[in-house]
Amino acid sequence: MAKELVRVLVTGAAGQIGYALVPMIARGVMLGSDQPVILHMLDIPPAAEALNGVKMELVDAAFPLLKGVVATTDVVEACTGVNVAVMVGGFPRKEGMERKDVMSKNVSIYKSQASALEQHAAPNCKVLVVANPANTNALILKEFAPSIPAKNITCLTRLDHNRALGQISERLNVQVSDVKNAIIWGNHSSTQYPDVNHASVKTPSGEKPVRELVKDDGWLNGEFITTVQQRGAAIIKARKLSSALSAASAACDHIRDWVLGTPEGTWVSMGVYSDGSYNVPSGLIYSFPVTCHNGDWKIVQGLAIDEFSRKKLDLTGAELSEEKELAYSCLS
Numbered sequence: 001m002a003k004e005l006v007r008v009l010v011t012g013a014a015g016q017i018g019y020a021l022v023p024m025i026a027r028g029v030m031l032g033s034d035q036p037v038i039l040h041m042l043d044i045p046p047a048a049e050a051l052n053g054v055k056m057e058l059v060d061a062a063f064p065l066l067k068g069v070v071a072t073t074d075v076v077e078a079c080t081g082v083n084v085a086v087m088v089g090g091f092p093r094k095e096g097m098e099r100k101d102v103m104s105k106n107v108s109i110y111k112s113q114a115s116a117l118e119q120h121a122a123p124n125c126k127v128l129v130v131a132n133p134a135n136t137n138a139l140i141l142k143e144f145a146p147s148i149p150a151k152n153i154t155c156l157t158r159l160d161h162n163r164a165l166g167q168i169s170e171r172l173n174v175q176v177s178d179v180k181n182a183i184i185w186g187n188h189s190s191t192q193y194p195d196v197n198h199a200s201v202k203t204p205s206g207e208k209p210v211r212e213l214v215k216d217d218g219w220l221n222g223e224f225i226t227t228v229q230q231r232g233a234a235i236i237k238a239r240k241l242s243s244a245l246s247a248a249s250a251a252c253d254h255i256r257d258w259v260l261g262t263p264e265g266t267w268v269s270m271g272v273y274s275d276g277s278y279n280v281p282s283g284l285i286y287s288f289p290v291t292c293h294n295g296d297w298k299i300v301q302g303l304a305i306d307e308f309s310r311k312k313l314d315l316t317g318a319e320l321s322e323e324k325e326l327a328y329s330c331l332s
Contacts, residue, residue, distance in 0.1 A: 003036060005037065005038055005067055006031055006035060006036070006037050006038075006083045007035050007037070007038045007040055007081050007082045007084070007122070008025055008030070008037050008038070008082065008084045008085075009039075009040040009041075009042065009078055009079060009082040009084065009085040009086065009121075010022055010025070010039065010040070010041050010042070010084070010086050010088055011078070011085075011086070011088055011089035011113065011131075012042070012043060012089025012131065013041030013042060013043050013051060013054060013071070013088070013089075014041075014043040014047040014050040014051040014053075015047075015088065015089070015244075016043070016131065016241060016242070017088045017244045017247045017248050018043075018054070018088050018089075018248075019054060019244070020244045020245045020248035020249075021086065021088065021248035021251060021252070022039055022041065022054065022058060023058070023061060023063070024248055024249065024252050025037060026039060026058060026061065026063040026065060026066040027063060027065070028065050029249075029256070030084075030251075030252040030255050030256055031255070031256065031260075033065075033254070034066065034181050036065050036066075036067045037065055037066060037067065038066075038067050038069070039058065039066065039068070039070070040057065040070045040072075040079075040080075040082055041054065041069065041070065041072070041078070042072060042074075042075060042077050042078035042089065042315060043073060043089065044073060045073045047073075048073050048162070050204060051056060051072075051073070052071055054071070055069050055071040056223055062149060064304065068192075072096075075112060075116040076116050076119075076120055078116070079117050079119075079121050079210050080121075081120070081121070081122050082117075082121050082122060082125055083121075083122045083126070084125065084126050084127075084128075084255060084259075085117060085121065085125055085126070085127045085128070085267070086130060086251055086255070087110075087127065087128065087129045087130060087131055087137070087141070088130045089109065089112065089113075089131060089250045090130075090131025090132060090137060090249075091105035091106050091131075092132075093132075098238060098242050099326065100326060100329075100330070102133075102286065103133070103136070103323070103326050103327055103330050104330035106131070106136075106137050106140070107140050107327055107330040108332060110129075110140040110141045110144070111140060111144050111331075112146035112247075113141065113306040114140065114141040114143070115144055115145070115147065117145050117332075118145035118146070118147055118148065119143075119164075121148070121257070124149070124152065125152065126152050126154075126255070126258060126259070126295075127141065127145075127148065127152055127153045127154065128156060128251060128254055128255060129141060129153070129154070129155040129271075130156045130247060130251055130323075131272060132188065133187075133188075133189065134155040134156055134188045134271060135155050135187050135271050135285040135287075135320055135323070136163065136320070136323040136324060136326075138154065138155040138285040139152050139284070139285045139324060139327065140327055142285070144258050150273040151255075151273065151297070153230045153273065153285070154253055154258070154270050154271055154272050154285075154297075155188060155253070155270075155271030155285050155287075156188065156250060156251055156271065157188050157192065157269045157270065157271045157287035158251070158254040158269060158270065158276055159188075159243070159246055159247050159250035160184040160188060160194065160228060160231075160248065160269065160287075161182060161183075161184045161250075162253065163194075163231045164182040164194040164196070164199075164224075164228050165179045167224055167227055167228060168182065168196065168199065168201070168224075171214060171219075171224075172201060172210075172213055172214065174201055174203075178202040179199065179200075179201050179202075179210070180199065180200060180202075180265075180266050181198050181200060181266060181267055181289070182194065182195065182196050182199040182269075182286045183195040183196075183198065183199075183267075183269055183288075183289040183300075183303075184228075184269035185269075185286070185287055185288070185312065185313050185316060186287055186308075186313065186315075186316025186317060186319075186320065187286070187287070187320050188230045188271060188284055188287065189316075189319065190230060191229075191315055191316040191319045192228075192229060192316055193225070193309065193312035193313060193315075194221075194224065194228040194229070195309055195312075196211065196214075196220055196224070197208045197211065197303075197304075197306065197309065198289075198303055201213055211323070217313070221308065231243075236242075254268075254270060257292050258270070258292050258295065258297060259292075259295055260292075261292050261293050261294070262290075262292045262293075264290045266291075267289040267290060267291050268289070268290060268291075268292070269288070269289060269290070270287065270288065270290045271286065271287045272285065272286070272287075272288060272290065272299070273285055274286045274288075275299070277301065278303075278305060278313060279313075280313065280317050281317055281320075281321055283324075284317065284320045284321065286317065286320060287322075288300070
């Protein structure tokens with residue numbers, strides 16, 4: 001029995017991340033190697049020609065799983081019938097711009113896209129917001145798409161999660177696939193808290209805690225955290241462009257685990273609607289450790305939070321509350 005078609009929306013599809021992401025989706029990296037897809041690609045009118053070029057390349061790549069491509073600048077056409085929406089399009093911060101300016105631009109973009117998803121997406125559509133400020137853009141989207149369940153609106157912190165795993169694997173000279181259960185708490189910004197207190201590494205003599213293997217709390221509580229927090233900036237400095245390949249790959253990881261489930265005993269980081277777990281203010285989109293099963297995520301409960309971690313969780317939560325206020329002030 002062939003699987004039912006899944007329609008996947010990518011906004012900002014002619015941009016760097018979109019260009020890296022659409023072939024991954026068409027190849028089955030996001031939803032599985034047996035899942036046929038129809039890609040819906042949306043971009044702004046000035047990018048229409050480039051978007052059409054991406055469509056031509058998708059046709060030329062002859063992906064067996066790709067059963068159709070919708071390339072459009074019309075938000076209603078783009079959102080109609082979609083089961084998964086990856087919101088990559090946003091207004092980037094430009095030199096000399098205040099945070100409030102960026103926020104108000106993104107608030108208006110996410111308001112209109114939320115309304116289109118609300119009215120035209122498939123029931124139970126899953127939404128992943130990638131564009132920054134990702135947590136707050138997701139919150140605005142939730143506000144203006146009230147019929148999409150809150151649990152279906154998430155933002156991307158898997159990139160930061162993967163960065164944390166990568167740093168540990170390099171430090172210990174182990175395979176990244178042997179490192180698990182790092183956590184990104186909070187905002188996808190430089191206040192996020194990459195936490196390895198519960199992370200472990202598979203070794204020939206069984207699983208060992210990361211702290212025990214690294215044997216350097218100074219590095220784990222200092223340079224490791226800032227490296228993960230500042231990694232995006234370091235890549236811009238090196239490439240003169242922001243991280244696209246790793247962001248696209250993380251978006252695939254996020255959706256794949258959400259839809260197909262996390263491996264037993266493993267959790268991942270997702271920006272989700274806070275229910276007050278770990279004394280995080282409810283009503284924010286905040287990154288937590290989650291496990292996924294049957295298309296649903298659940299926050300991992302009962303992890304011990306030391307004093308150092310508590311301060312970090314509160315700090316990033318305070319920034320998110322401030323961003324939320326700023327975003328809501330742009331609505332008036």
